[in-house]
Amino acid sequence: MSVLQIKDLTKMFGKFTALNGVNLEVNEGEVFGFIGPNGAGKSTTIRILLGILKATKGEVKIFGKDAWSDAVELHKRIAYVPGDVNLWPNLTGGEVIDLFVKLRGGNHQSRREELIQRFDLDPYKKCRTYSKGNRQKVALVSAFSSDADLYILDEPTSGLDPLMEQIFQQCVLEAKEAGKSILLSSHILSEVEQLCDRVGIIRQGEMIETGSLSELRHLTRMNLILETKEPITQLYELKGIHDVKEKNGILSFQVDTEQLDTVIKHVSPFGIIKLESTPLTLEDLFMRHYEKKGQSDQIQGGRS
The missing domain is CATH 3.30.70.980 (YebC, transcriptional regulation domain)
Structure with a gap:
């Protein structure tokens, strides 16, 4: 069953075409890799999925609802991790995690504690003291602590060391086993190879290939x-x-x-x-x- 559907998506910024007729589909229980060089249109596509940007043309549906007009309702079922996380400097990491989990209407305390330990995060430090890697951990713990149905991950391992990257990969596979869907934007091909069922490749705002890794050898x-x-x-x-x-x-x-x-x-x-x-x-x-x-x-x- 399709969880996310993008049909003929076009996004213009003035005369510049950032996305040109993009088609993409993510199915239930699938990890979909979304790859391309910098400036290819990955982040613009993700902002449209999140209802931050409005499409110029085309159709973007998540769980059968419109990504722009139904954004508030859809966010209850979506967890998002950006590649560069900005946090409230005077809150602790633990307070930020609790805030995000409550926003989605959940209270998964045991899951939260387990993930904090697995990611080796000190939740009592103020966010202003965190390194880039630790800010990334806060976002990942927040995402995987919530009971989301779709995870949108945009360069989620940026700043993580190799050990933490392995923990992240385990979390993705656990979410997949639980029937969740994951859209993973990454520039690390080995990460995509290990995690993704299918891959879509975007270049200069156009999808140039989509298929399984065996098809895209x-x-x-x-x-x-x-x-x-x-x-x-x-x-x-x-x-x-x-x-x-x-x-x-x-x-x-x-x-x-x-x-x-x-x-x-x-x-x-x-x-x-x-x-x-x-x-x-x-x-x-x-x-x-x-x-x-x-x-x-x-x-x-x-x-x-």
């Missing part, structure tokens, strides 16, 4: 840097190899995750001196995959 590639004693032969003939570059005898390329084992077996006999692997970043993805795709689309369009 280029999202799960690895970057490899490889140096061997002997030159590697037949590397280009292997499946799942992309963007091979060579400099001073050192190879760098991308490999589809499911082909990693085959590639390692192929290169091992050549005597590995150095092997580095890193997950694909969003910058890699847009520079290598989508820029090339955009160029090839233009070429095809020019030929027709």
